[in-house]
Amino acid sequence: xxxxxxxxxxxxxxxxxxxxxxxxxxxxxxxxxxxxxxxxxxxxxxxxxxxxxxxxxxxxxxxxxxxxxxxxxxxxxxxxxxxxxxxxxxxxxxxxxxxxxxxxxxxxxxxxxxxxxxxxxxxxxxxxxxxxxxxxxxxxxxxxxxxxxxxxxxxxxxxxxxxxxxxxxxxxxxxxxxxxxxx
Numbered sequence: 451x452x453x454x455x456x457x458x459x460x461x462x463x464x465x466x467x468x469x470x471x472x473x474x475x476x477x478x479x480x481x482x483x484x485x486x487x488x489x490x491x492x493x494x495x496x497x498x499x500x501x502x503x504x505x506x507x508x509x510x511x512x513x514x515x516x517x518x519x520x521x522x523x524x525x526x527x528x529x530x531x532x533x534x535x536x537x538x539x540x541x542x543x544x545x546x547x548x549x550x551x552x553x554x555x556x557x558x559x560x561x562x563x564x565x566x567x568x569x570x571x572x573x574x575x576x577x578x579x580x581x582x583x584x585x586x587x588x589x590x591x592x593x594x595x596x597x598x599x600x601x602x603x604x605x606x607x608x609x610x611x612x613x614x615x616x617x618x619x620x621x622x623x624x625x626x627x628x629x630x631x632x633x
Contacts, residue, residue, distance in 0.1 A: 469504045470562030471497060475534055502559075522620035524597055525612040528604055535601050564590045571627070580627040593623070 471483055480499035487495035487506060497504045528535050545552040567590035574580035596619060604612055 467506045469506060469566055470559060471502050471504050475537070519620070521593065521597070521623065522617050524600075525616040528601070528612055532608070536605055539601055539605060560594070563594055567593055574627070578629060581629050584627070589627070 471480075477499045480497040483504065484495055484497040487493055487497070487504065494507045495504050541552060542556060544550065545556050547553060564587065568586040571580055571584075571586040571589055575582050575586070600612070600615065604610060
């Protein structure tokens, strides 16, 4: 998928993005991610397992506010593939040392995730959905830290009400990031 698509939507010309997709351990994972993305209205996606990327075309009307709903849905990933959450956590822990074999790759994936979240926040700011007075990179780091911390917490205690925790977090995030109301 290269260049601009000829498909036009009421929200303006479609946008293109190449996203880093972490956590895929097999071609089946890539197919599931692709299927989920393609279910979104106006979205066309191709996921490449080997390069861990997705090429996505989406209408300008797709809201950055979707970030909040996606965060709320993260718990589903934990329940669907608990062994992957554990495996990924072990890989991270075993590769903290800068000389470890996967350190650079995992650090790059982390930076890519921060960049994706920050871009979504910026898009929400541009659309007037999020406050303009926050440092988007700091907020992206906070969001990723919450998700990573919840992975560890859930591995230690899988009986925590994970869906409710993510739902409450996403709601508090929406309140915190909302622009000031105009009275």
